[in-house]
Amino acid sequence: MHDLAALEADGIAxxxxxxxxxxxxxxxxxxxxxxxxxxxxxxxxxxxxxTDPEMAALADEALPRVLAAVTGAPPTA
Structure with a gap:
């Protein structure tokens, strides 16, 4: 969390x-x-x-929300 706060303060999403x-x-x-x-x-x-496949599915599901969070764009489905 400290790193995120510092990066955001420096303008890095x-x-x-x-x-x-x-x-x-x-x-x-x-x-x-x-x-x-x-x-x-x-x-x-x-x-x-x-399992690895379950983790991959979680990552695939989260990726649009991660990208939206760092770009400010709405998530794509």
């Missing part, structure tokens, strides 16, 4: 990617850093026991 379990923690840390609106993309939780 970023996004935070994590599982949905970390929504509350992400918001709390962002507020603590004075980073009011962290660009974030969340995938289904848990991820540690997923």
């Amino acid at each position: 970023t996004t935070f990617v994590a599982s949905s379990e970390f929504v509350t923690a992400t918001d709390a840390q962002a507020r603590a850093l004075g980073f009011a609106s962290v660009p974030a993309v969340y995938v289904a939780h848990p991820i540690q026991d997923r």
